[in-house]
Structure formats: structure tokens, C-alpha cells
Amino acid sequence: MSLVIGEISYTNILPIFYYINRDKLVEQGCEFVPKVPAKLNAGMADGTVHLGGISSFAYGEHSDEYLLLPDLSVSSPKEVGSIFLFSKVPITQLDGKSIGLTSTSATSVNLLKVILNKFYEIDVSYETMAPDFQEMLSRHDACLLIGDDAIVNSWHLPMNIHQYDLGALWNYFTGFPMTYAVFAVSENAWKREDALLGDVYEQFQTSKQLCINNQFTDMIKSIKTQMGGTQTFWEQYFHGLNYDLSDRHLEGLYHYFDHAYDLNLLSKKVDKISLWNPTEHCHSV
Numbered sequence: 507m508s509l510v511i512g513e514i515s516y517t518n519i520l521p522i523f524y525y526i527n528r529d530k531l532v533e534q535g536c537e538f539v540p541k542v543p544a545k546l547n548a549g550m551a552d553g554t555v556h557l558g559g560i561s562s563f564a565y566g567e568h569s570d571e572y573l574l575l576p577d578l579s580v581s582s583p584k585e586v587g588s589i590f591l592f593s594k595v596p597i598t599q600l601d602g603k604s605i606g607l608t609s610t611s612a613t614s615v616n617l618l619k620v621i622l623n624k625f626y627e628i629d630v631s632y633e634t635m636a637p638d639f640q641e642m643l644s645r646h647d648a649c650l651l652i653g654d655d656a657i658v659n660s661w662h663l664p665m666n667i668h669q670y671d672l673g674a675l676w677n678y679f680t681g682f683p684m685t686y687a688v689f690a691v692s693e694n695a696w697k698r699e700d701a702l703l704g705d706v707y708e709q710f711q712t713s714k715q716l717c718i719n720n721q722f723t724d725m726i727k728s729i730k731t732q733m734g735g736t737q738t739f740w741e742q743y744f745h746g747l748n749y750d751l752s753d754r755h756l757e758g759l760y761h762y763f764d765h766a767y768d769l770n771l772l773s774k775k776v777d778k779i780s781l782w783n784p785t786e787h788c789h790s791v
Contacts, residue, residue: 508535509699509706512546512558516653517729518588519559519580519687521717521749524725526709534702542610543652543687556695557706559687561612566763566776573696573782574751575689575707578714581748581755583683586673588743589614590656592639593648593668601628606635606642606649613686614652617672620765625679643667654733657743661735682758683748696782704784714749721745 513523528538541549547564549555550572559580565572593600600622607615615634622628635642635649639659642649650672651659663669676684689710696703717725722744729740748755756779763776 508537508556509695509702510537510539510549510554510556511706512541512549512555512560513538514543514546514559514653514687515540516543516588517657517733517743518586518653518747520725520729521714521722521744522559522578522580522689522710523713525713525716526706531706531709534705535699536702536706544610544612547612550690550692553692553694556699557691557703558689560690562685562688562759562762563612563616563766563772565688565690566759566766566772568690569776569779572690572692573780575691575710576781576783577751578689578707578710579685579749579751579755580687581683581685581750582673582677582746583748584674584677585671585746586684586686587671587746588654588656589617589650589652589672589686590660591618591648591650591670591672592643592659592663593670594643594666595647596668597622597670598626598628600626600630600648602630603647604631604633604645606646607632608637608649608651608655609634610637610655611650611652614650614672616766616771617676617684617762618650619769619771620762621672621675621679623769624765625675657735658733676762680758680761682761683755684762685751685755685759688751688759691782703782707782707784717744718749 543561546558547560637655673684726740766772767775
């Protein structure tokens with residue numbers, strides 16, 4: 507038995523992993539591998555990772571190959587607090603200018619392209635780069651950072667730099683929550699390790715619920731030790747996130763996928779999102 511679980515090393519996904527019993531799962535045949543989102547997406551695609559919290563966009567590219575674990579995601583109703591466009595000029599003045607894109611993302615990079623093209627109707631050029639705030643803005647008019655890179659730089663933002671939260675922009679223009687990551691499992695893995703997958707899923711749900719029930723208190727203490735930041739900041743941050751995958755989340759995902767397809771960011775239309783079910787194994791929504 508084996509199940510390779512990709513684990514994004516960003517704070518926004520930590521509630522799903524914080525309270526799991528890793529030792530028990532490793533004894534049962536699980537292996538945890540740390541990845542940034544882009545590398546986790548690649549690992550799922552080439553089969554070296556069987557399960558993980560992958561970029562929603564990566565799921566859209568492989569929607570006929572993966573199942574989603576129900577009621578698990580990294581989403582935000584409005585502001586996400588860790589996906590920012592930093593710009594030297596107001597966003598409405600970016601037409602004809604250039605943006606540096608973090609190399610660690612898929613969902614957020616394509617979300618930005620949707621927002622700028624569909625909602626602001628402006629045309630910009632892009633360069634994918636390592637997530638280095640200073641280097642990106644030395645070469646471009648704006649840059650996109652995600653996760654802990656975005657958070658830390660937002661704490662020390664120069665006065666002349668504009669900051670835009672992509673979750674807030676998406677909600678403003680569409681009314682939908684934005685789902686950045688979903689928990690996907692490859693078809694071969696769930697067919698081969700269905701019982702073990704059930705145990706992993708149960709632990710994910712337990713960890714998520716414990717974090718919510720104690721208002722992320724234990725987890726925030728750990729994060730402050732590693733990253734700094736104030737208690738108030740982290741409390742507000744996590745209360746702005748959501749870890750469910752409701753019908754409304756799925757509506758928002760379909761809307762995002764449709765826009766991405768219209769812009770040729772996705773090569774095929776996502777017509778069906780299939781969920782793994784602990785008893786029925788799979789159903790579509």
C-alpha cells in the first residue's frame with residue numbers, strides 16, 4: 507500500500523494538515539512530500555504524487571483524470587489576504603505595461619489574466635519569474651505574488667506601490683467566492699488505495715474542524731514563531747479564508763473555468779467536476 511501526498515508549504519492550507527496523525531498515516535503507507543503549488547501540479551500530472559491540494563487551474567486541466575475530495579478546498583468569500591498584485595500604477599493604468607508573474611502558481615496567474623482581460627479589458631505582457639518582489643518590480647510595472655511571499659511583502663510595502671487582492675476583485679466582478687486549491691486524487695490512486703484514502707480524508711476533515719473549532723489558536727502560535735506577524739493579523743487572515751467545497755464554490759469554479767477557456771488558457775472546457783465519495787467512490791456535480 508502506498509499513497510504519496512503532496513503538501514503545499516503555505517500557511518493558507520495548513521488547517522487541513524495541522525492535526526493529522528502523520529505517524530499513523532505513514533505506518534499505513536502514506537508519504538508526505540512538500541511542494542510549491544506549481545511543482546505539486548506537475549507531480550500529480552506525472553503520477554509521482556497521488557493526492558494533494560492542487561491549484562484549481564491544474565484540476566481544470568486534468569478534470570477527466572482526477573476526483574475531488576468533497577468539502578475540502580482553500581477558498582475565500584472575498585479578500586484572500588495572500589494573493590496580491592503589487593503595482594507601480596493604479597490597476598486601470600496597466601494597459602500596455604508588463605507584469606512579473608510568480609513561478610509558483612497556476613490558479614492565481616490565470617485568475618489575474620481573467621480579471622485584467624475580462625473585467626478591466628486591458629492588455630498587458632507577462633514574464634514568469636522566481637517570486638522575488640524587488641527583482642520583479644525592477645523589471646516590470648507590476649508583479650503577482652502568492653502565499654507567504656505575498657503576505658511578508660505586504661507587511662513592508664513601499665508607500666508608492668498599489669496593492670490589489672485578487673480574491674476581492676474576483677468577488678467584486680462576479681459575486682462568487684474564489685477557490686484557489688482543491689484536494690484532488692488521481693483515478694489510479696483511489697482505485698488502488700480506496701480504504702487508505704478514506705482514512706486520509708477522515709483525518710483531513712478532523713484537522714479542518716479542530717482548527718475552526720479552536721479558532722486556529724494553536725496553529726497561529728506556531729505560525730507566529732516561524733513567520734512573525736501579529737495575533738490580530740493572523741486571526742483576521744484565517745477568518746477570511748474558507749475550507750469548504752459547497753455548491754456555491756463549485757458554481758464559482760465553473761465560472762472561472764469558463765473564463766479561462768474563453769481566453770484559451772484552458773485547452774478544453776470543463777463540463778463536469780467529479781467528486782470522490784467515501785461510500786459511492788465517485789459522483790459528478
